[in-house]
Amino acid sequence: xxxxxxxxxxxxxxxxxxxxxxxxxxxxxxxxxxxxxxxxxxxxxxxxxxxxxxxxxxxxxxxxxxxxxxxxxxxxxxxxxxxxxxxxxxxxxxxxxxxxxxxxxxxxxxxxxxxxxxxxxxxxxxxxxxxxxxxxxxxxxxxxxxxxxxxxxxxxxxxxxxxxxxxxxxxxxxxxxxxxxxxxxxxxxxxxxxxxxxxxxxxxxxxxxxxxxxxxxxxxxxxxxxxxxxxxxxxxxxxxxxxxxxxxxxxxxxxxxxxxxxxxxxxxxxxxxxxxxxxxxxxxxxxxxxxxxxxxxxxxxxxxxxxxxxxxxxxxxxxxxxxxxxxxxxxxxxxxxxxxxxxxxxxxxxxxxxxxxxxxxxxxxxxxxxxxxxxxxxxxxxxxxxxxxxxxxxxxxxxxxxxxxxxxxxxxxxxxxxxxxxxxxxxxxxxxxxxxxxxxxxxxxxxxxxxxxxxxxxxxxxxxxxxxxxxxxxxxxxxxxxxxxxxxxxxxxxxxxxxxxxxxxxxxxxxxxxxxxxxxxxxxxxxxxxxxxxxxxxxxxxxxxxxxxxxxxxxxxxxxxxxxxxxxxxxxxxxxxxxxxxxxxxxxxxxxxxxxxxxxxxxxxxxxxxxxxxxxxxxxxxxxxxxxxxxxxxx
Amino acid sequence: xxxxxxxxxxxxxxxxxxxxxxxxxxxxxxxxxxxxxxxxxxxxxxxxxxxxxxxxxxxxxxxxxxxxxxxxxxxxxxxxxxxxxxxxxxxxxxxxxxxxxxxxxxxxxxxxxxxxxxxxxxxxxxxxxxxxxxxxxxxxxxxxxxxxxxxxxxxxxxxxxxxxxxxxxxxxxxxxxxxxxxxxxxxxxxxxxxxxxxxxxxxxxxxxxxxxxxxxxxxxxxxxxxxxxxxxxxxxxxxxxxxxxxxxxxxxxxxxxxx
Ligand SMILES: Nc1ncnc2c1ncn2[C@@H]1O[C@H](COP(=O)(O)OP(=O)(O)OP(=O)(O)O)[C@@H](O)[C@H]1O
Ligand SMILES: [Mg+2]
Numbered sequence: 001x002x003x004x005x006x007x008x009x010x011x012x013x014x015x016x017x018x019x020x021x022x023x024x025x026x027x028x029x030x031x032x033x034x035x036x037x038x039x040x041x042x043x044x045x046x047x048x049x050x051x052x053x054x055x056x057x058x059x060x061x062x063x064x065x066x067x068x069x070x071x072x073x074x075x076x077x078x079x080x081x082x083x084x085x086x087x088x089x090x091x092x093x094x095x096x097x098x099x100x101x102x103x104x105x106x107x108x109x110x111x112x113x114x115x116x117x118x119x120x121x122x123x124x125x126x127x128x129x130x131x132x133x134x135x136x137x138x139x140x141x142x143x144x145x146x147x148x149x150x151x152x153x154x155x156x157x158x159x160x161x162x163x164x165x166x167x168x169x170x171x172x173x174x175x176x177x178x179x180x181x182x183x184x185x186x187x188x189x190x191x192x193x194x195x196x197x198x199x200x201x202x203x204x205x206x207x208x209x210x211x212x213x214x215x216x217x218x219x220x221x222x223x224x225x226x227x228x229x230x231x232x233x234x235x236x237x238x239x240x241x242x243x244x245x246x247x248x249x250x251x252x253x254x255x256x257x258x259x260x261x262x263x264x265x266x267x268x269x270x271x272x273x274x275x276x277x278x279x280x281x282x283x284x285x286x287x288x289x290x291x292x293x294x295x296x297x298x299x300x301x302x303x304x305x306x307x308x309x310x311x312x313x314x315x316x317x318x319x320x321x322x323x324x325x326x327x328x329x330x331x332x333x334x335x336x337x338x339x340x341x342x343x344x345x346x347x348x349x350x351x352x353x354x355x356x357x358x359x360x361x362x363x364x365x366x367x368x369x370x371x372x373x374x375x376x377x378x379x380x381x382x383x384x385x386x387x388x389x390x391x392x393x394x395x396x397x398x399x400x401x402x403x404x405x406x407x408x409x410x411x412x413x414x415x416x417x418x419x420x421x422x423x424x425x426x427x428x429x430x431x432x433x434x435x436x437x438x439x440x441x442x443x444x445x446x447x448x449x450x451x452x453x454x455x456x457x458x459x460x461x462x463x464x465x466x467x468x469x470x471x472x473x474x475x476x477x478x479x480x481x482x483x484x485x486x487x488x489x490x491x492x493x494x495x496x497x498x499x500x501x502x503x504x505x506x507x508x509x510x511x512x513x514x515x516x517x518x519x520x521x522x523x524x525x526x527x528x529x530x531x532x533x534x535x536x537x538x539x540x541x542x543x544x545x546x547x548x549x550x551x552x553x554x555x556x557x558x559x560x561x562x563x564x565x566x567x568x569x570x571x572x573x574x575x576x577x578x579x580x581x582x583x584x585x586x587x588x589x590x591x592x593x594x595x596x597x598x599x600x601x602x603x604x605x606x607x608x609x610x611x612x613x614x615x616x617x618x619x620x621x622x623x624x625x626x627x628x629x630x631x632x633x634x635x
Numbered sequence: 636x637x638x639x640x641x642x643x644x645x646x647x648x649x650x651x652x653x654x655x656x657x658x659x660x661x662x663x664x665x666x667x668x669x670x671x672x673x674x675x676x677x678x679x680x681x682x683x684x685x686x687x688x689x690x691x692x693x694x695x696x697x698x699x700x701x702x703x704x705x706x707x708x709x710x711x712x713x714x715x716x717x718x719x720x721x722x723x724x725x726x727x728x729x730x731x732x733x734x735x736x737x738x739x740x741x742x743x744x745x746x747x748x749x750x751x752x753x754x755x756x757x758x759x760x761x762x763x764x765x766x767x768x769x770x771x772x773x774x775x776x777x778x779x780x781x782x783x784x785x786x787x788x789x790x791x792x793x794x795x796x797x798x799x800x801x802x803x804x805x806x807x808x809x810x811x812x813x814x815x816x817x818x819x820x821x822x823x824x825x826x827x828x829x830x831x832x833x834x835x836x837x838x839x840x841x842x843x844x845x846x847x848x849x850x851x852x853x854x855x856x857x858x859x860x861x862x863x864x865x866x867x868x869x870x871x872x873x874x875x876x877x878x879x880x881x882x883x884x885x886x887x888x889x890x891x892x893x894x
Contacts (some may be wrong), residue, residue, distance in 0.1 A: 085649045
């Protein structure tokens with residue numbers, strides 16, 4: 001009994017911090033309609049900044065606690081000003097979500113550069129000796145956590161419910177257009193939401209720091225948990241966020257304490273998936289209805305209208321094939337051939353993602369989950385049961401297809417934001433299973449002794465032979481997908497992305513196209529996962545984790561969505577640069593985040609897409625100049 | 636067979652929250668006719684289109700197209716029956732060129748299966764070439780041929796509405812519903828649109844058009860349905876409807892009645 005109470009208290013304490021993060025989510029979501037996925041990073045920022053203020057600058061505790069919260073608020077505000085505001089006018093919701101992913105990566109990378117990769121433990125505010133009440137031991141830090149959470153929530157409630165400012169903020173949450181027409185400074189509200197959300201997260205990190213360990217990428221964990229609390233609470237309800245947070249903490253600690261932490265993680269993620277799918281309005285509230293005949297906002301600049309066609313496409317294809325064919329000979333068996341193999345494998349996965357995101361506009365934040373399903377299935381079959389690699393790969397793809405089919409059918413009703421979040425939950429679920437099912441997957445240390453890929457007795461054992469295999473497959477896929485893209489199927493996908501309602505009015509069976517394209521992309525991801533495992537002779541959870549999903553999105557967006565070949569630029573840059581310049585490894589995460597943010601804000605069509613439409617504009621200016629100059633002067 | 640009914644609605648009701656947008660609406664559109672639906676702003680014209688194409692379900696009532704029940708069918712299944720619509724706000728597909736937009740309209744007529752498309756077989760190439768030719772011919776008709784490779788949303792709004800009309804025509808509909816196709820068009824373009832609509836009707840396509848431009852409506856419509864506050868207040872030939880006192884009242888407003 002005493003143990004149960006102690007575990008429950010631990011749950012409430014962790015849950016309080018989830019609640020703070022979830023309230024931060026709610027604030028930003030209310031004014032912007034997009035959850036700030038970087039929210040968890042502020043927990044880390046708060047805790048580590050406070051640590052630095054105390055240990056390096058020797059600030060007293062009472063100054064360091066508000067000091068770090070102010071730093072976080074400033075960073076949050078600056079993010080809103082410098083990144084969110086310019087992006088908001090140009091990006092649709094899906095783009096904003098990717099931008100937030102970029103911010104999360106950026107903050108993680110910055111923390112890695114500033115604080116390194118070691119875990120920090122922060123001294124407790126009032127000594128390490130727990131208090132004992134009726135025989136139950138409670139860490140004194142617990143009172144700080146509860147006090148800080150209660151004070152923050154009450155203060156926020158007071159601002160929202162009792163002040164003119166709060167009233168304006170709520171008006172803006174209900175209807176930003178109407179609010180701005182009535183003179184509410186909407187942009188100031190967004191600024192406040194970001195700054196206050198950041199400060200809330202930071203306070204959570206500061207008070208929780210002493211009873212947990214914090215390192216540069218712990219933010220992900222808080223983003224996930226805070227987001228789950230926010231979704232359970234009904235996306236937009238402050239009360240729901242608090243209840244969701246505390247409830248989540250309790251359930252997690254109790255199941256982890258009495259069953260296993262694998263079960264606990266899995267249960268929470270399954271719960272999240274279930275809520276997103278069946279009760280998108282949250283466990284407490286109900287969702288609103290929206291006008292179907294009104295068009296969703298589409299950031300036009302994010303959509304490339306120009307594509308390579310005819311002779312230009314053929315020239316590029318022949319040039320590309322030529323380069324791919326001679327490259328290994330030029331490199332002469334250096335380590336770079338291995339990097340090019342990885343480039344090719346990831347390109348196969350990103351191709352599917354491009355069809356899904358770039359062409360159809362469906363955001364998947366958990367695509368590496370399918371790499372994991374395919375890769376682990378193939379690897380386990382080939383290693384433990386001696387199944388031929390080709391057959392094992394086929395089995396991996398088949399299982400991945402089955403999973404994708406179930407996932408896409410249950411999420412069929414979900415639109416934009418919800419689908420993205422459901423795929424995120426799926427990816428996290430796969431992460432926790434690959435780490436936790438040690439007996440099957442080898443756990444965190446990975447699966448070893450995977451054979452090389454082989455075909456009819458020929459083993460692709462060398463880097464060079466694998467190179468030709470991988471690039472042969474990638475080339476064939478590019479041709480097949482390009483053919484699909486330029487005919488009826490591709491047009492239906494692009495129409496779906498551009499305007500679902502208008503597409504359906506022309507007879508396009510949008511749900512069916514969404515499912516089929518989801519299946520294609522899952523199959524390609526599974527193929528990439530298997531090739532990955534056979535190439536490395538090794539597969540570990542972090543090779544196919546949610547970080548990988550997010551990296552694939554960065555590659556896609558960097559190269560240019562909806563162009564098939566453009567993403568290759570992104571894949572190559574992010575794979576080859578770190579491999580070529582080893583000392584930069586510490587800066588890799590920071591650079592990836594920064595690149596993703598910059599691209600989303602300034603070049604949403606990506607390097608290839610942006611370059612193409614730039615050339616197109618140039619060409620049309622040149623052709624328009626001469627004849628039109630004549631008409632203008634004569635007219 | 637001429638004389639039969641293209642679209643029939645019976646006792647349709649729809650309310651949004653407290654607003655009764657459509658109340659007990661029944662009407663028929665004769666096959667081969669050009670029927671106009673008119674009425675003041677907020678009369679429920681767009682809602683009527685949305686109900687018939689099943690963007691959302693009615694609270695009560697039924698609708699059928701060439702005798703086939705429409706209610707409960709997905710919007711894309713409605714299009715499969717030959718009923719295609721356009722929208723009040725121009726909805727050119729962003730991210731696609733003008734020509735590609737028109738090609739999307741042919742979606743239901745593409746016969747080649749996706750796996751054949753992926754291999755770009757001869758049958759696929761021939762089919763693509765054929766619909767491209769048709770699309771280019773239609774672009775010629777509305778004077779957009781020289782902008783075919785421009786981004787569709789770079790067109791002026793009026794041109795985007797014309798683009799939407801020909802995109803719908805690419806589907807070879809039997810019944811075409813147009814929501815305010817002349818909005819945003821100048822006089823020359825409106826005249827062009829009138830010619831296009833008459834040609835479409837002459838080709839045997841039934842048309843139902845929501846329009847505020849009275850001279851256009853009176854010039855080309857065979858039948859007129861007048862809606863006000865969600866109810867049908869008059870139906871008939873243009874001249875008869877124009878003279879109907881209830882229609883005049885609806886358009887002039889109710890102040891006259893109060894005075
Ligand atoms: N999805 C919706 N949610 C709430 N109210 C709606 C919705 N659709 C229509 N309405 C309301 O129903 C009424 C009829 O609207 P509708 O758009 O059908 O009118 P309309 O005749 O097309 O007007 P207009 O000439 O301005 O286009 C209006 O009061 C409108 O505000
Ligand atoms: Mg209307």
